[in-house]
Amino acid sequence: MISTGMGSWSPLVFLICVAFISVVVQIIRSLGEGGFRKEEDKAEAFFSGGRLLIKNRVMDVYWGFFDAMGRYYGWMKRMHNGIVNDYVYWFVLLVTVVIGVVILL
Amino acid sequence: MHEKEIAGKIGRKTGMKVDITRKRRMSVRTDSRGLREFCVCAKELGFGHLSAVSVTDFIGEGEYEILYFLWSYQDGLALTVKTRIGREEPSIDSVSDIWGEAQIHERELHELFGVEFVGNADLSELFLEGWNQTPPFRKDFDWREYVRSRYYRNEGRERGYFEVEK
Amino acid sequence: MEDAKKLKRLVKSVWVFNWFNSCGFTEILPVVGSRWDMERFGMIPVASPRHADCLIIAGYQTEKSIRRAQRIYRQMPKPAVVIGLGSCSMSGGMYWDSYNTIKRLSDYIPVDLYIPGCPPRPEAILKGIMSIFREVEDHA
Amino acid sequence: MIMKVLLAMVVPVAGILIGLLYKGIDRILAARMQGRVGPPLVQPLRDVRKLLVKENIVPDDAVGWLFSSMPFVALVSVMAILLYLPLGITPVLEGYGDLILVLYLLIIPSLALVLGGFASSSPYASVGGQREMVKMMSYEFPLAIAVISVAWLLYSSGAENVFSLSVISGTHVWGLAGIPGLAGLAVIFLCMLFVIPGELGRIPFDVSEADSEIAGGIFAEYSGRNLALFYLADAVKAVAIASLAVALFLPYTVSGIFGLGGAAAPAADFLFHLLKVFFVLFVSSTVVRVVTGRLAISRVVSVYWKYPVILSFLGLLLIMGGTLI
Numbered sequence: 001m002i003s004t005g006m007g008s009w010s011p012l013v014f015l016i017c018v019a020f021i022s023v024v025v026q027i028i029r030s031l032g033e034g035g036f037r038k039e040e041d042k043a044e045a046f047f048s049g050g051r052l053l054i055k056n057r058v059m060d061v062y063w064g065f066f067d068a069m070g071r072y073y074g075w076m077k078r079m080h081n082g083i084v085n086d087y088v089y090w091f092v093l094l095v096t097v098v099i100g101v102v103i104l105l
Numbered sequence: 106m107h108e109k110e111i112a113g114k115i116g117r118k119t120g121m122k123v124d125i126t127r128k129r130r131m132s133v134r135t136d137s138r139g140l141r142e143f144c145v146c147a148k149e150l151g152f153g154h155l156s157a158v159s160v161t162d163f164i165g166e167g168e169y170e171i172l173y174f175l176w177s178y179q180d181g182l183a184l185t186v187k188t189r190i191g192r193e194e195p196s197i198d199s200v201s202d203i204w205g206e207a208q209i210h211e212r213e214l215h216e217l218f219g220v221e222f223v224g225n226a227d228l229s230e231l232f233l234e235g236w237n238q239t240p241p242f243r244k245d246f247d248w249r250e251y252v253r254s255r256y257y258r259n260e261g262r263e264r265g266y267f268e269v270e271k
Numbered sequence: 272m273e274d275a276k277k278l279k280r281l282v283k284s285v286w287v288f289n290w291f292n293s294c295g296f297t298e299i300l301p302v303v304g305s306r307w308d309m310e311r312f313g314m315i316p317v318a319s320p321r322h323a324d325c326l327i328i329a330g331y332q333t334e335k336s337i338r339r340a341q342r343i344y345r346q347m348p349k350p351a352v353v354i355g356l357g358s359c360s361m362s363g364g365m366y367w368d369s370y371n372t373i374k375r376l377s378d379y380i381p382v383d384l385y386i387p388g389c390p391p392r393p394e395a396i397l398k399g400i401m402s403i404f405r406e407v408e409d410h411a
Numbered sequence: 412m413i414m415k416v417l418l419a420m421v422v423p424v425a426g427i428l429i430g431l432l433y434k435g436i437d438r439i440l441a442a443r444m445q446g447r448v449g450p451p452l453v454q455p456l457r458d459v460r461k462l463l464v465k466e467n468i469v470p471d472d473a474v475g476w477l478f479s480s481m482p483f484v485a486l487v488s489v490m491a492i493l494l495y496l497p498l499g500i501t502p503v504l505e506g507y508g509d510l511i512l513v514l515y516l517l518i519i520p521s522l523a524l525v526l527g528g529f530a531s532s533s534p535y536a537s538v539g540g541q542r543e544m545v546k547m548m549s550y551e552f553p554l555a556i557a558v559i560s561v562a563w564l565l566y567s568s569g570a571e572n573v574f575s576l577s578v579i580s581g582t583h584v585w586g587l588a589g590i591p592g593l594a595g596l597a598v599i600f601l602c603m604l605f606v607i608p609g610e611l612g613r614i615p616f617d618v619s620e621a622d623s624e625i626a627g628g629i630f631a632e633y634s635g636r637n638l639a640l641f642y643l644a645d646a647v648k649a650v651a652i653a654s655l656a657v658a659l660f661l662p663y664t665v666s667g668i669f670g671l672g673g674a675a676a677p678a679a680d681f682l683f684h685l686l687k688v689f690f691v692l693f694v695s696s697t698v699v700r701v702v703t704g705r706l707a708i709s710r711v712v713s714v715y716w717k718y719p720v721i722l723s724f725l726g727l728l729l730i731m732g733g734t735l736i
Contacts, residue, residue: 009512010508014508014512017491018487028640032639033465033636037466041342043469043470044346044470046319046343046346046626046631047533047535049343056532060537064544065544065545068708069712071709233335234334241371249368256374277464284461304447305446308448310448313451313457317627318623318631319631319632321627321631322630322633324465348466348635
């Protein structure tokens with residue numbers, strides 16, 4: 001039983017329950033049809049009827065981040081402009097804030 | 106109205122005779138060699154938009170007529186540039202570097218009429234995959250015969266779909 | 272579990288993959304919409320052939336598009352149903368003498384049901400789908 | 412002790428049935444709001460039975476074991492959450508897990524979705540997976556603030572072992588910090604309702620399973636029983652998140668009012684809890700699903716990082732003000 005002052009968690013009980021639940025889920029899963037009859041290009045990736053020319057590469061994963069978080073990357077890139085004394089100002093500012101909070105509370 | 110003024114400007118710059126077909130519509134007839142530099146001048150004179158490129162098949166005279174439909178935003182005028190090329194080995198310089206949108210039109214015309222646009226980036230097939238017959242829009246392509254042999258060859262009826270009274 | 276029992280379950284919740292590229296689409300929209308509402312019969316339009324049990328091919332198919340449609344049909348998990356919508360899929364319709372469209376859908380894909388009409392009204396589409404339900408009920 | 416073990420067996424399975432029931436009600440109400448008749452109530456059950464009968468296609472260049480195990484992991488982790496949540500009665504695993512564990516367990520189904528998406532070799536699925544990851548990052552922030560502010564309120568009002576769910580669902584949180592605290596909690600409850608459609612992937616935020624844009628998104632390659640397991644996981648996740656929101660903000664029980672004793676009290680509480688869960692789900696996901704359209708992924712990030720974050724900080728400040736006065 002792991003308990004920090006605020007909360008508690010017992011991995012053993014958790015694993016027992018997960019084991020039981022996986023038995024239940026496996027029963028549900030076994031009700032279903034397992035395999036499939038192989039046909040000509042039945043198991044190829046669905047690409048609206050066309051053929052996938054470039055296989056799915058892992059490096060394309062980051063496109064999603066840059067595309068969705070574009071504004072925040074841009075904002076952060078502007079911050080990291082490489083001028084050292086800007087970094088020093090940031091550092092000094094943060095240190096004063098931390099000390100302020102520590103002293104106040 | 107100011108069509109005459111623009112027509113005069115084009116005439117002075119390119120030496121071609123521009124006739125005004127009707128209100129805000131002008132047309133020019135050039136030969137296929139002088140086409141490109143005429144198009145460059147036309148673009149400088151404000152005809153920045155190419156709406157379409159099309160081909161007319163004059164089988165009687167054994168020629169293709171290629172038409173470029175230009176539009177100028179500043180003056181609100183339409184200009185049609187017409188050229189004639191031979192029907193057997195049709196080939197002409199591409200204008201896709203002057204107007205970017207011409208590339209897809211020329212690709213389509215290459216597929217449907219067989220016109221060779223020299224200098225076009227990509228003339229691969231567009232609508233017809235694996236087409237080895239004569240280009241379908243040419244007037245000497247017998248599409249009825251093609252359709253009968255391709256789709257209706259196993260029709261049992263003696264009088265097929267196609268007995269059209271001449 | 273042999274096919275009849277499978278079809279009985281499938282009929283209760285048919286997920287439709289729509290392969291419309293012409294007039295058929297404008298006729299299937301009201302069937303999905305509020306007035307004719309195909310969801311009453313548990314039918315919802317889905318986006319991938321992997322989820323679909325019913326492939327509706329509406330309108331004329333060109334040489335190029337029929338190859339994609341064949342591949343989509345092969346990628347659907349069986350048991351699956353194919354419905355040819357409109358006279359274009361039956362006989363090429365008004366494109367009967369065009370050099371580019373295919374004339375009869377069943378030469379390329381096994382079709383279970385043809386719904387005539389150019390394009391067929393939503394009532395005709397629902398009537399056709401009901402006939403599949405009835406036919407499955409009778410067989411099982 | 413036997414009662415607890417029995418409950419530990421029954422509750423997850425009951426969660427599935429309740430989840431399917433809610434999905435059915437949700438689809439009928441959404442249809443009625445659009446002037447349609449809507450499917451029969453048991454339609455989700457029929458969907459699952461049909462999916463179990465269909466072929467289960469695994470793409471060639473997919474990572475086979477990962478592709479098939481992710482639906483399994485998603486459903487197991489979601490059903491495990493139900494054990495820790497107070498469904499009207501005291502949580503089944505009362506002392507063995509707390510709010511922080513539930514928050515972590517809520518992440519596992521989304522992770523399973525993402526991994527399943529990447530494992531299937533389809534470009535649609537990998538785009539869906541990226542969007543799901545970005546969406547997860549964006550809605551975790553307000554969710555964490557909301558949970559911490561409730562815990563902070565309890566802590567400042569003298570309760571100990573603050574993160575244990577039985578304590579949270581035991582105390583009536585609303586009256587603790589006076590008027591500003593009440594306003595703050597209302598604002599934070601609003602944020603929680605705002606997070607639920609994001610977590611469930613309902614219409615305004617269903618960017619990762621967007622049908623029209625990326626052809627089914629993460630589920631593009633799933634079919635047959637794998638899809639059935641994901642379908643069930645989504646149904647149970649709705650119940651899990653809604654009962655978390657109910658436990659945090661609406662922990663009232665009915666048995667006291669009707670003065671029921673013995674076995675009837677937990678049953679009445681459980682039913683009342685289901686009613687509250689239905690109310691929360693209806694307000695936060697069904698109504699929103701019918702009214703709004705899908706947001707682009709970059710909009711989802713800015714929507715979640717702008718309004719709920721400011722709102723929940725405001726709520727936190729209000730609560731702090733309330734407790735200090």
